[in-house]
Structures are given as C-alpha cells and as structure tokens.
Amino acid sequence: MFTKVLIANRGEIACRVIRTCRKLGVRTVAVYSEADATAQHARLADEAWPIGGPRPQDSYLRGDAIIEVAKKSGAQAIHPGYGFLSENADFAEAVEAAGLVFIGPRAASMRKMGSKAGAKQLMDARGVPVVPGYTGEDQSPALLQAEGDRIGYPLMIKAAHGGGGKGMRIVRESGAFAAALESCQREAASAFGRDRVLLERYIGEPRHIEIQVFGDAHGNLIHLNERECSAQRRYQKVVEESPSPFLTPALRAQMGAAAVEAARAIDYVNAGTVEFIVGTDGDFYFMEINTRLQVEHPVTEMVTGLDLVEWQLRVAAGEALPQRQEDVRQHGHAIEVRLYAEDPAQGFLPGSGRLEVLRLPEPSAHVRVDAGVVEGDTVTIFYDPMIAKLIVWDLDRPRALARLREALADCEIVGPKSNIDFLEKLVRHPRVVEGSIHTAYLDRHLDEVLPRDEGLPDAHLAMAAAACLLHDEAATLDQATTSPDPHSPWAIADGWRLGHAGERLLHFTHGSERIELHAQGSGGHYRLLDAGIETRLARAAAVAGRLVAEVDGQQHRMRARADADTVTVHDGERRIRLSRVPAYRFAEGASATRGDRLNAPMPGRIVLVKAVPGQDVAEGEELLVMEAMKMELSLRSPRAGKVSAVQAVAGDFVDADAVLIRLETP
Structure with missing residues (x-):
C-alpha cells in the first residue's frame, strides 16, 4: 500500500478520498487554487500545496503543476477524483512517465472510449448490445440521410466527440433530417472542434x-x-x-x-x-x-x-x-x-x-x-x-x-x-x-416538480412567530448573563412597558407579501394580532429537536429555526421561509423598480459587452455575456430604451447584483 497519495481534485470528492486514506493510514497531499486556500479539502489533508489561480485552467487542469507537487511532496500516487483531469489520457500517461502511479485505468483504455463512434464499433464486435445506427467515417450528407432512412425514425444525431447533451438532435421524420444534421454539426464543431456525427435509433421513454x-x-x-x-x-x-x-x-x-x-x-x-x-x-x-x-x-x-x-x-x-x-x-x-x-x-x-x-x-x-x-x-x-x-x-x-x-x-x-x-x-x-x-x-x-408559491398557512405563520419570539427571548437572556446585572428585570424580552401591556412587533416578508404581527406575552405563551385577527399560542417549546406549540387549541409539531434575519418552519412535507425585516426598513415599503438597470445575477466574469452608451435597445436584447460556475449567461435588457451608461468591460470580475448597464429614464 502507498504511504502518501496526492489528490488532484477539490470539494467533496477530495474530502471523501481523504477519509479513506486516513482509515488506511495513508498520508494525503491536497492541491488548491487561490480561491480554495481555506477550502475544507486543503484543511483536512496532511499537507496542502498551492497550484495557481482560481480558474480551473490555471490550477486544477494544470497537470504539470500537479505532478510537480507530487514529486516535491514525496507522494507515490495521484488520485484524480472525478471531473477535471480524471479522464484525461495524456495526464494519466504523464503521471506514469514521472514514476508515479495513476489511481485509475490505463491511458490506452481511456483512449478507446474517447470516440463514441469507435467505442460503439468495438462493443458491437464484442457482442455487447448497441443501439442500431451508423458510426462510419463517411460523413457526406447524402450518405447520412440514406443511413438515417435505413435506421428508421425517430432517430438521434449525436456528436461523435462530445457529451453533456451538446451536439445532439432528435429527428422524427425523414424530411427534417438535413436541417437537423447541419445544426448538430455546427454545434459539434463549435463545442468540440470536430463535426463528425453518429446516428442512433431513438429509444422512447428510456x-x-x-x-x-x-x-x-x-x-x-x-x-x-x-x-x-x-x-x-x-x-x-x-x-x-x-x-x-x-x-x-x-x-x-x-x-x-x-x-x-x-x-x-x-x-x-x-x-x-x-x-x-x-x-x-x-x-x-x-x-x-x-x-x-x-x-x-x-x-x-x-x-x-x-x-x-x-x-x-x-x-x-x-x-x-x-x-x-x-x-x-x-x-x-x-x-x-x-x-x-x-x-x-x-x-x-x-x-x-x-x-x-x-x-x-x-x-x-x-x-x-x-x-x-x-x-x-x-x-x-x-x-x-x-x-x-x-x-x-x-x-x-x-x-x-x-x-x-x-x-x-x-x-x-x-x-x-x-x-x-x-x-x-x-x-x-x-x-x-x-x-x-x-x-x-x-x-x-x-x-x-418546480417549487411554487402556495400561500402561507396560518399555523405555519404562528409557529414561525413563536420561533422568532423564543429566539429573541433567549438572545436577550444570553446577553444579560454577560452584563453587570444579569438578574435585571430589563433583561426580560417580553415587551413589557410601564403603564401598558407588553407588545413586540414582528415584520416579515414572504415572497412579495409583507406581514406585520403584533405579539404579546413571553415564555411560550403569546397573543398574536395580524390585521386585527387574533391567534393564541400556548406552551411553545423545543421538544426533541422540534418546536411544539398549541395554535388556537390545536397542537402542532414542526422543525423550526430562527435568527435575527430569517425563520424557517417545516411540517414534514412543506418548508416555509420568511425574512425578518427591521421596522425602519419595513416602513420604507417595497423596493423601487429596477427596470432602469441591468444587474449581475451572480458573481462572475464579463466575457463580452455588446451595448454602448446612446444605443437604442429592445426588451430582451442581449447586452452582455458573463461567465460564472462553468457556464455562460446571456444578460438581456429588462425593457426597451436607450443605454445611458455601461459600467463593465470584458474581463471584469463583478459581484452579484452589481449594476452593469443603466437605461435612460423614460
């Protein structure tokens, strides 16, 4: 068995490999990018080495840098995990050439699977069932049309060198074959650098x-x-x-x-x-x-x-x-x-x-x-x-x-x-x-199966309020224990004030709905008023990891978690999340319209800027392209209008919600 293994990956698979290595007494070497300096896999490994910038091509796809770390650290083998270089035959060969062991198949085996067409021909020759189709090298449109007609419809046109659904078309009749072939070849050439295709019988409901x-x-x-x-x-x-x-x-x-x-x-x-x-x-x-x-x-x-x-x-x-x-x-x-x-x-x-x-x-x-x-x-x-x-x-x-x-x-x-x-x-x-x-x-x-707004049941709102009230009371008591007078009556979060019954205000947002609750009571017994409608809560308390309370005489048991910003309740089938809003923000009302600006939907890098100041644009027109999470996002105009300002250039890294384009006010 090896005494030291380098893991050429990150995230959960790197952590998972580390667990098994530790069980076997094998020391582990992690590699990390600039973005992963404090990542869990780097912290869990016995040693961790930096290998480059945050982008995969600058770090986790740099086989030479990874092999160099393996040699310097004394690792005897490299585990590639999945993704990144795990199915890269050139990397597997380079690992072996460096005198190290690649923990995976041989490079020759990978290469036999590198072409879908070649793999299918190989399996057919060995008696492994393959979908009826055509995998030949002759890619003339006339021959492909004839082969498609021979196979029968519906059929699939697939890029021979690719995956992830790119370069794939379903053709349901002979007359649609030529157009689908051209489209598939264009996409395959763009995504994989080669436009060779293969044809397969389409299996319905597979x-x-x-x-x-x-x-x-x-x-x-x-x-x-x-x-x-x-x-x-x-x-x-x-x-x-x-x-x-x-x-x-x-x-x-x-x-x-x-x-x-x-x-x-x-x-x-x-x-x-x-x-x-x-x-x-x-x-x-x-x-x-x-x-x-x-x-x-x-x-x-x-x-x-x-x-x-x-x-x-x-x-x-x-x-x-x-x-x-x-x-x-x-x-x-x-x-x-x-x-x-x-x-x-x-x-x-x-x-x-x-x-x-x-x-x-x-x-x-x-x-x-x-x-x-x-x-x-x-x-x-x-x-x-x-x-x-x-x-x-x-x-x-x-x-x-x-x-x-x-x-x-x-x-x-x-x-x-x-x-x-x-x-x-x-x-x-x-x-x-x-x-x-x-x-x-x-x-x-x-x-x-997409989540949809199904309204906010009264019982769920009451349980959410109870979770918030209990949280606030506990937080106040915790704060009081560190004060000079931990037994002060002012350290009780019941809302009591001299001369009138105690009342606390709870402000929530749920989707576009804004909710204001008036609460009286403490210690798990509360009276709630919502737009004049009263709800009684009794014996609200945490029991075996769940919030249990009587709501208007009926007992409910839910998962509940509250903090100063959010509250979540879950009845076992449905989850309700509410945002807690400070009183001053609640009074401001809904946020202003954002139709005059285009914001970044998430952090990322600007790849292409198409808009220029003074340009007239239509609603839905593509103005920028940004790259984030290994995919390109097309950012489009929220309405028709004239561009007043462009606040990003290609190559910029932007934060989520950053304003990228402004439109002139109508």
Whole structure:
C-alpha cells in the first residue's frame, strides 16, 4: 500500500478520498487554487500545496503543476477524483512517465472510449448490445440521410466527440433530417472542434441504468451490480439509486455480464462504470464507459458494504480484487441526491456566496453526507456549485424514500439559493415513488416538480412567530448573563412597558407579501394580532429537536429555526421561509423598480459587452455575456430604451447584483 497519495481534485470528492486514506493510514497531499486556500479539502489533508489561480485552467487542469507537487511532496500516487483531469489520457500517461502511479485505468483504455463512434464499433464486435445506427467515417450528407432512412425514425444525431447533451438532435421524420444534421454539426464543431456525427435509433421513454465494474492487473474483472439514474434534467442526473426498481434478477445478470465484457474489451483496470440505455421492453444498449469513479458511487457502497476508494487504492498498489463475483452482495436500498447552490425558479441558475447557515442531517447507519463545505464557507463562482451529496439507506425502497424525505427536511441552507425545495417535491412525485420515471420525463414535465408559491398557512405563520419570539427571548437572556446585572428585570424580552401591556412587533416578508404581527406575552405563551385577527399560542417549546406549540387549541409539531434575519418552519412535507425585516426598513415599503438597470445575477466574469452608451435597445436584447460556475449567461435588457451608461468591460470580475448597464429614464 502507498504511504502518501496526492489528490488532484477539490470539494467533496477530495474530502471523501481523504477519509479513506486516513482509515488506511495513508498520508494525503491536497492541491488548491487561490480561491480554495481555506477550502475544507486543503484543511483536512496532511499537507496542502498551492497550484495557481482560481480558474480551473490555471490550477486544477494544470497537470504539470500537479505532478510537480507530487514529486516535491514525496507522494507515490495521484488520485484524480472525478471531473477535471480524471479522464484525461495524456495526464494519466504523464503521471506514469514521472514514476508515479495513476489511481485509475490505463491511458490506452481511456483512449478507446474517447470516440463514441469507435467505442460503439468495438462493443458491437464484442457482442455487447448497441443501439442500431451508423458510426462510419463517411460523413457526406447524402450518405447520412440514406443511413438515417435505413435506421428508421425517430432517430438521434449525436456528436461523435462530445457529451453533456451538446451536439445532439432528435429527428422524427425523414424530411427534417438535413436541417437537423447541419445544426448538430455546427454545434459539434463549435463545442468540440470536430463535426463528425453518429446516428442512433431513438429509444422512447428510456431508463438510464449503469453497472459498476472493477478490474485489477491480475486479470480479474467483476461488476458490483447496478445504479439507476433515470431521473434527469437536461441529461444531468438528479436522483441515483441502487438497486434499480426496474430490473429483474435475470435482466440484472444479463446486464452485469455485458458490462464485464465491455470492460474486458478495453483491458479495464480499477473502477469504471458501463452505462446502458434500457427500453420499456427490457432491451438494453451500450452507451459509454466512464473511466473513473462516479459521483453516485456511494449508493453502490451503501448496498454492498464496500469502500470503492479503498478498492481503487489497493488495485493501484498492485493487489488483487478483494472479492470474487459470487461474493458481491446487494442488501437493502440506497438513494442519492445532490444539494446544489442553484435557483430552480430561475432555470436552475447556479449560485454562489457565503453559507451563512448550513444544517445537514446527522450521519448514521441510514444517512450519509458527503460534503466539501461547512457553515461559513463560500460557494465560489469558479467551480461546480455542489454543496453536498445526501445518501440514504434502508431495507427496501419505500423506507429509503421515507428516510430521504426526513433527511431533506433536516437540511437548511441560508446564503445562496439552493435546490432543496425542488428535491423535496421531486422525491414525492408519483413517478419517482412508483419507480417509473424515464430520462425524458423531467424535461417534459418540469413544472410538476418546480417549487411554487402556495400561500402561507396560518399555523405555519404562528409557529414561525413563536420561533422568532423564543429566539429573541433567549438572545436577550444570553446577553444579560454577560452584563453587570444579569438578574435585571430589563433583561426580560417580553415587551413589557410601564403603564401598558407588553407588545413586540414582528415584520416579515414572504415572497412579495409583507406581514406585520403584533405579539404579546413571553415564555411560550403569546397573543398574536395580524390585521386585527387574533391567534393564541400556548406552551411553545423545543421538544426533541422540534418546536411544539398549541395554535388556537390545536397542537402542532414542526422543525423550526430562527435568527435575527430569517425563520424557517417545516411540517414534514412543506418548508416555509420568511425574512425578518427591521421596522425602519419595513416602513420604507417595497423596493423601487429596477427596470432602469441591468444587474449581475451572480458573481462572475464579463466575457463580452455588446451595448454602448446612446444605443437604442429592445426588451430582451442581449447586452452582455458573463461567465460564472462553468457556464455562460446571456444578460438581456429588462425593457426597451436607450443605454445611458455601461459600467463593465470584458474581463471584469463583478459581484452579484452589481449594476452593469443603466437605461435612460423614460
């Protein structure tokens, strides 16, 4: 076994690798960019080295800098994690050439999977089922049209060198083929530098099921059963689980055997994932092999009881696989979701900012949390906005789903917007509960799972008020204990004043709604007045981590958290967040219209400025392009008008809400 390993990655995967290394007594070396100087992976590792600027191309994609750190630090091997350089064959070769061990597959195996067309031809030759299609080198439009007509419609045109849904078109009839081909080739050339395409039969309502494979240098190669990842949005996985609710034991065995054969076809060593598309009739077809550890590997670990990173380290160190195929078990059911700093209401726009509050469930035999940040850390604009992975396990799928709902309800994120509400709604959707969702469902029915304003129930508002009142009373008492007279009657936060009953004002905003409550009482017993309507609260107190109170004679029990700025209550199914507003700001009323300026929706770098002062612009016209969270955002005019000022130039880094363009007042 190695004595020291460098981890060429960041965030939760780096922290996760560090945990296993520590368990095995292996020292770890972290690398970090300027943006990650105080990141958790750099703090958890035994030593950490800087490798460059905040942008990935200036740091985590600099293979030469990473290898240099490995040699200087005395590391014997490099674990690439996933993303960045994990599937870069040139980097794997450079690691080996430097006398170090790459903890992953051989470069030759990666290269065989580098071309989708070549991979498909290879698998077809080995008897692994592939979708009927065309992968030839002749790319003349006439031949491609003829091949499309031969395959039949609907079919897919896909970029041969690419991924992430780019360079992909669905064609439903012969007459639409030529235009779709031209569009696909243009996008492929722009995104990947090559416009070669392949054609495939389009499988309607497909399932996405992948098989975890593992090989060693001694010729052993096995699979560790499947994960289903059919809940997807724009080709990105949203829910991952094992075992698949769709597979029968017979189909599982067939797919497992095909996955092992696919891995043998490229002489695979270490961890990999063979991905299949599965039709409604159970026919399955090879898609690709991911030559690395997958983001969703924890669900496999939860149902098999294995540590896949430990297996990676042992195999890379020359050991044989710890188990044979017949030893692999599958016990219970595991599900994973990912918590992101993103705004589902704004097209899942990635977010950034300081995590003012980060509450995640307590780890247990049923709940696992893989995170790369803690409360107080900042989600930066330079990398993927994942906050944590939430993985649950129980004896069967219904119980695992119940665990997941409880675990999500225990999560609280204040700072950047998050996808928690979206996930909570998604895991209650009938198609997810039934296990019948397919890869295209969410894109067609996204409105069914997007959070929407459903009003503010009276009981939730009363419980939120109780949480705030109890918080304020406790804060006042805490402050009094440090004062010269901790027993002073003025240290009681009950609102009492000489000559009249005590009253406290609570001001909230909930969406566009502004709420003012008049509260009397203390110690968990309150009288609330909202626009003249009275509500009585009795015996409000924290009991076993929940707020319990009687609201007009009916007892309620909810999760509740309040501070000086926000309050959140959760009844087990629905989360309500309110912003607390100081009295002077509440009196000012709603903020002024922002139709005369264009603001940055998040921190980022200005890539292109199209507007100039004096220019007449139409509503929705693109005025700037900014880059943030590994994506480009088109910023458009909020209304028609004339540009009065441009306050950014290409290359500027701007903060969230910074004014970039001003329009003349009509």
